[in-house]
Amino acid sequence: MNHSDVAELENIHLRLHWSSLVFDAISQIRTLILPVILLLFGAARGENFWLIIGAASVVPTMIYSVIRYITLRFQIDNGQMIVKHGLIFRNVRSIPITKIQNIDFVQNPLHRLLGVAEVRVETASGSEPEATLRVLKLEQVERLRAEIFEQRQIDSLESHDIGAPSTTNSGSEFASEVGTEGVVPSGFALANIQVQPIAILQIPASWLFYAGLASNRGALLIGVLFAFAFEANIFKRLDFQKLRQLIPANLGTAMMIVSAIAIFVALMVLLRLLGIIWYQLRFHGYTLTRKGDDLRISCGMFTKVQATVPRQRIQFISVQSNLIMRLLGFSAVRIETASSGKNLEDATQSVSSRWFVPIVPNDRLAELIGQIRPGLTWDDNAFQFQPISSRAAKRISRLAVLIAIILCAAGLIYSRPWGALVGVVALPAFLWVFRKGVHCTKFATTTDGVVFRSGVFTTKTSMTFFEKIQSLEVTQTPFDRRWGMAKLVLDTAAAGPAEHVIEIGMLDQSVAFEEHQTIKRLAALHQPVFQ
């Protein structure tokens, strides 16, 4: 098929690129890595049994992907994206373009070599992408993308009354506008009229350096290395006797200690270095732009990722920073969308939710978040944070003492009487961390939603919005009741990649019940516009 002379995508049947077969095979091998290894080992030893098992598990999927490649056709027709495939059972899926939330693409080095990309079309339903097209030629990707976004812009312009002089104020007008059907919060409407892309944020290499420095990503990579080493039985093959001979015999105790420290420091430096490299590779050339209501991220050195997030779909904004980031004056912003799924290692999904903005200086946070959600002012001083119960520190201290006593007892079992020291030493540490934790936990109810902050070392400040709250719950354990306390939990459609949930524990019972009523009322007032 030759598409180059075709201007319109409409009614043209497009098909996958031939290299689809290769990439399908690669992705299958990746998921079936264990069976494949077994198969190779077995085959090398001449055991036919494993060969048969391996073939039985690989061949059907291979056949499936060949059939899929041969039969898959997709087109955009009459406002619908239609994907057909299947030989015996014809599979036709039509997705209304207006329902398409995201069209993301991933391009790894091999993809780039062949001039193709993997495309993922997502709708609001469920956590699975509605259609994954692996892989398409780049020009097709661009055309598909252009078509879909053009259609969406037209639709959103049609659905809002452009002539109305409504769009001067943003977010704060929220409450007055709900109640009437179909009214879009004015900030969103305004955004739809400006269809020019606006650059919101570009992350220079120097920030990524800091991000890597602050992250524990390196530790994770080391963990992966260890796992590989175990798989390959490296530890069993190592000759520790020979290793020992490498250490000079006449080393004094002081020298031993010094070299141990040196090795430790070197390891730490290595960890940080790995973190820095990971960040540089993953987020190289990070740009965040906004076109209408779509936030678009593109980044990556070798594997390039482009992900789109419609901002109405953002359920949850979380600003997080660990100790090092706080020292450097940086934060990371994570968001959660309704369909951000469980499959976090998926490149586009993890970039668009887990790593939404990997690093940003604190003084640009307010501006950035104002773009993510129009009308929202992100200002620690304006939030009017409330602490949790004043008796929480006392309650948590008792818990610390209890844990220390248990540690003492456990220590005594191992060695008497010095084992008890474990608990004695641990007590102040526990007390400090627990009490600090209580001190760091606070919440605020603003005009937009609920803000919750917690964390001693890694501070997480998260916000969800009244129209995104699906249900709320106050729970009391028997212990809570003894202390006259309760926990307030807000449930949203967000799937949880930000690793922070709004569960405000150890509130005074009366405060919890009161907040429950207030938030419930506000949630009922702010009805969701987009479902």
Place this chain on the structure above:
Amino acid sequence: VNSHEIHNSYAEHSLPIGESELSDFSSTPAPLPLYELDPRVIQVDVVGGVIFTALLAVGALVGLAILWVAQGFGIIWYTVAGCAFIGLFGLSVLSLTWPRIEYKNYRWRLDDQSLEVHRGVWFKHRISVPLGRVQHADVAQGPLLRKFGLGTLVINTAGTSNAQIEISGLAHEVAIKLRDRLVQQTQSRVVT
């Protein structure tokens, strides 16, 4: 006896839901009364508990018989039998009393803002689903509930940790009415 009363009070309000426009944030309306479940649910739960205990007792008897065939009477047999007896006795006491305690700690209310459920004996929960957040709602009836004319209202939201909320033991017609009201509320709100 009580069920009649509840039905009457329900009928008086016809629907214990504010039909008015959503009230604004500043004025706090007096909360509507909380309703109890249909008291017949106590009988349902007692019957269910008794059946369960009886099945366990049969199981225990079979087990003891097998043990007797294998080993005859002895220390082991008497210990096992004693434990089984104590366990079953405790369970039957619990299945006779617990449903009433649970019932006493169960309340619900629907107002113009949300559906609210209070429940739990040791672990207390107060759950609210704001109106318009209900994705779909079903009324389910097991054989026992059907026999007693009761139903379980199952509410599904788009949430994650608390996506499904159940009220088990409403009079069937009340459950149906509630379901219709909740779904109607959602339909009138969804735009796209």
